[in-house]
Amino acid sequence: MSELKNDRFLRALLKQPVDVTPVWMMRQAGRYLPEYRATRAKAGDFMSLCMNPELACEVTLQPLERYPQIDAAILFSDILTVPDAMGQGLYFETGEGPRFKKVINSAADIDALPIPDPEKDLGYVMDAVRTIRRELNGRVPLIGFSGSPWTLATYMVEGGSSKDFRKSKAMLYSDPQAMHALLDKLAQSVTAYLNGQIKAGAQAVQIFDSWGGSLSAAAYQEFSLAYMQKIIDGLIREHDGRTVPVIVFTKGGGLWLESMADCGAQALGLDWTCDIASARSRVGNKVALQGNMDPSVLYAKPEAIRAEVGRILASYGHGTGHVFNLGHGITPEVNPEHAKAFFEAVHELSAPYHQ
Amino acid sequence: MSELKNDRFLRALLKQPVDVTPVWMMRQAGRYLPEYRATRAKAGDFMSLCMNPELACEVTLQPLERYPQIDAAILFSDILTVPDAMGQGLYFETGEGPRFKKVINSAADIDALPIPDPEKDLGYVMDAVRTIRRELNGRVPLIGFSGSPWTLATYMVEGGSSKDFRKSKAMLYSDPQAMHALLDKLAQSVTAYLNGQIKAGAQAVQIFDSWGGSLSAAAYQEFSLAYMQKIIDGLIREHDGRTVPVIVFTKGGGLWLESMADCGAQALGLDWTCDIASARSRVGNKVALQGNMDPSVLYAKPEAIRAEVGRILASYGHGTGHVFNLGHGITPEVNPEHAKAFFEAVHELSAPYHQ
Numbered sequence: 001m002s003e004l005k006n007d008r009f010l011r012a013l014l015k016q017p018v019d020v021t022p023v024w025m026m027r028q029a030g031r032y033l034p035e036y037r038a039t040r041a042k043a044g045d046f047m048s049l050c051m052n053p054e055l056a057c058e059v060t061l062q063p064l065e066r067y068p069q070i071d072a073a074i075l076f077s078d079i080l081t082v083p084d085a086m087g088q089g090l091y092f093e094t095g096e097g098p099r100f101k102k103v104i105n106s107a108a109d110i111d112a113l114p115i116p117d118p119e120k121d122l123g124y125v126m127d128a129v130r131t132i133r134r135e136l137n138g139r140v141p142l143i144g145f146s147g148s149p150w151t152l153a154t155y156m157v158e159g160g161s162s163k164d165f166r167k168s169k170a171m172l173y174s175d176p177q178a179m180h181a182l183l184d185k186l187a188q189s190v191t192a193y194l195n196g197q198i199k200a201g202a203q204a205v206q207i208f209d210s211w212g213g214s215l216s217a218a219a220y221q222e223f224s225l226a227y228m229q230k231i232i233d234g235l236i237r238e239h240d241g242r243t244v245p246v247i248v249f250t251k252g253g254g255l256w257l258e259s260m261a262d263c264g265a266q267a268l269g270l271d272w273t274c275d276i277a278s279a280r281s282r283v284g285n286k287v288a289l290q291g292n293m294d295p296s297v298l299y300a301k302p303e304a305i306r307a308e309v310g311r312i313l314a315s316y317g318h319g320t321g322h323v324f325n326l327g328h329g330i331t332p333e334v335n336p337e338h339a340k341a342f343f344e345a346v347h348e349l350s351a352p353y354h355q
Numbered sequence: 356m357s358e359l360k361n362d363r364f365l366r367a368l369l370k371q372p373v374d375v376t377p378v379w380m381m382r383q384a385g386r387y388l389p390e391y392r393a394t395r396a397k398a399g400d401f402m403s404l405c406m407n408p409e410l411a412c413e414v415t416l417q418p419l420e421r422y423p424q425i426d427a428a429i430l431f432s433d434i435l436t437v438p439d440a441m442g443q444g445l446y447f448e449t450g451e452g453p454r455f456k457k458v459i460n461s462a463a464d465i466d467a468l469p470i471p472d473p474e475k476d477l478g479y480v481m482d483a484v485r486t487i488r489r490e491l492n493g494r495v496p497l498i499g500f501s502g503s504p505w506t507l508a509t510y511m512v513e514g515g516s517s518k519d520f521r522k523s524k525a526m527l528y529s530d531p532q533a534m535h536a537l538l539d540k541l542a543q544s545v546t547a548y549l550n551g552q553i554k555a556g557a558q559a560v561q562i563f564d565s566w567g568g569s570l571s572a573a574a575y576q577e578f579s580l581a582y583m584q585k586i587i588d589g590l591i592r593e594h595d596g597r598t599v600p601v602i603v604f605t606k607g608g609g610l611w612l613e614s615m616a617d618c619g620a621q622a623l624g625l626d627w628t629c630d631i632a633s634a635r636s637r638v639g640n641k642v643a644l645q646g647n648m649d650p651s652v653l654y655a656k657p658e659a660i661r662a663e664v665g666r667i668l669a670s671y672g673h674g675t676g677h678v679f680n681l682g683h684g685i686t687p688e689v690n691p692e693h694a695k696a697f698f699e700a701v702h703e704l705s706a707p708y709h710q
Contacts, residue, residue, distance in 0.1 A: 165651055166654050166688065169651035169652065169655070170655050172655075174659050213628060216647075216649050216682075217630035218630070219649075252607070254609075255609045255610060255630075273568065273570070273571065273572060273607065274610060294571050296519050296520055299522075300525050300527075301528075304529050308528065333521065
């Protein structure tokens with residue numbers, strides 16, 4: 001493996017000094033970029049793009065070409081590859097989001113689920129990681145990722161997206177044992193999957209807990225955070241002589257930062273509802289923070305984007321431990337020139353905070 | 356006006372002793388009830404039901420008939436009556452949610468907006484309040500309500516519901532002056548509207564800040580909370596010899612309870628992501644709390660509903676200052692027998708906490 005030329009992102013996650021605040025953007029390889037839409041059209045559909053390592057590599061690198069400020073690449077894939085490999089049959093209906101052919105209805109359905117082997121059952125992801133690492137050639141670190149057990153469970157029980165998580169919450173409250181059995185299997189599967197990504201070359205991993213924030217405070221601890229902690233306990237923490245940092249991102253988890261900071265992750269992702277100064281004082285020295293500009297600010301004028309970046313940098317204040325990001329993924333309608341204003345502002349405005 | 360026979364709800368909001376924890380449910384007059392669906396069919400559509408004081412009264416009273424435990428009635432109406440009265444042309448597309456014929460695009464559009472006169476322009480709401488008060492005959496207090504300025508502004512600028520508040524946030528960040536002008540007009544309109552409801556007989560009022568939680572911490576203070584505070588400053592605080600308590604409910608506002616507790620309201624509504632014990636200790640004696648069961652728990656078995664009610668009561672602990680509610684409105688698919696389990700459990704299980 002080639003030497004890492006820019007390790008700002010990994011250093012900030014480990015709270016080591018940096019020259020400027022590192023930056024990347026959730027969904028940075030996405031539909032707002034015309035070059036992404038062109039590659040996706042070439043692939044056919046979204047899952048064909050995920051399953052083609054060369055094309056997945058191509059879209060992963062596109063934002064780095066356009067925005068030289070980006071300090072980390074993130075594997076192009078979907079959070080639902082693991083349940084798909086468990087035999088649930090992932091597919092996408094236009095305008096409908098992800099759907100599963102099979103739906104989990106009973107304890108028997110859960111018993112029957114296999115734990116996928118990363119190289120055998122999710123080889124296309126491992127190949128994508130290897131291809132991207134080769135093509136990155138040490139330019140910036142590569143982030144691997146997975147959905148959290150609770151997030152994956154909601155899709156598997158609902159059969160797709162949901163507004164109120166009717167079936168998954170009915171199971172959680174009426175038959176907690178079945179839900180725990182499902183989450184336990186998912187935690188085992190995600191642990192193996194992320195370790196597979198790390199062995200293939202991922203230099204940091206992020207757990208996307210997209211729907212943990214839909215739970216009550218008590219249910220979050222028991223049904224989401226506990227299983228992310230279980231995963232982290234089983235992860236390879238050092239590879240190729242470097243620590244592999246873990247980022248936990250629970251959207252809507254701002255109320256629970258204190259307990260999240262104890263889950264073993266090096267960093268917590270913050271959505272934009274958290275004041276980052278108060279988040280920093282609440283988590284103390286336990287973890288680094290990643291975030292947290294409202295992605296909708298990218299609809300505003302470039303001057304307004306720059307001002308909001310400046311406000312968040314000032315709010316975090318001096319010193320390392322901050323990876324700049326949005327508080328959620330960039331949306332398809334954003335003008336790429338506005339993303340440029342965002343990336344430029346982070347490096348330009350953050351230098352004084354690292355002197 | 357007839358003597359109030361059950362003032363438990365008002366007493367709890369004012370932190371006066373009660374025998375059991377009072378309970379009501381957001382959207383308690385709603386589609387989960389077959390009798391509601393029958394009346395709505397009679398009215399034609401949703402807005403015709405809101406605009407017919409006799410039928411609005413009928414649906415307001417239906418849940419009280421079915422569930423004798425309910426300690427408060429809430430005016431049946433929509434949060435968007437105020438922008439409709441400002442000339443925006445509210446209508447509902449089946450399955451699409453609310454829409455406006457006119458959309459706010461510019462400072463000139465904002466300048467042209469009138470401040471509605473409650474009796475002249477929203478007389479159907481005032482008539483509904485008077486009719487319901489007459490029919491309630493002192494059985495339980497009647498809650499009036501409005502949407503918050505920020506919440507109303509999002510619908511007016513987007514032209515309807517939104518996932519990412521693209522236009523309203525672009526205005527907020529790119530042209531904050533225009534957004535402030537709109538919010539100021541809305542605050543004036545809502546103040547007059549709620550005072551009209553109070554004069555017509557509303558015994559408490561709730562401000563529904565449905566979309567305040569979509570804002571960053573900083574933007575929430577400046578663009579949502581500040582205008583709710585402005586409204587509260589202008590409200591009639593005593594009517595017919597009784598304090599008229601104000602409840603502020605920002606869905607997703609759990610991170611900001613300390614500042615919300617200073618806005619002048621007697622109570623804060625909590626969604627289910629807040630741990631109510633920690634919320635109580637954060638707000639201290641400043642305000643009462645209303646909430647906060649996850650509405651999706653109503654999809655679980657009655658025993659599980661009862662257990663969750665018990666858990667929340669225990670979490671709040673001893674003493675007054677708690678109005679039991681869901682953390683958001685009940686959903687149409689809930690079995691009315693499950694709502695029964697909820698109402699019964701609150702009174703049955705809460706008595707020990709008031710001894």
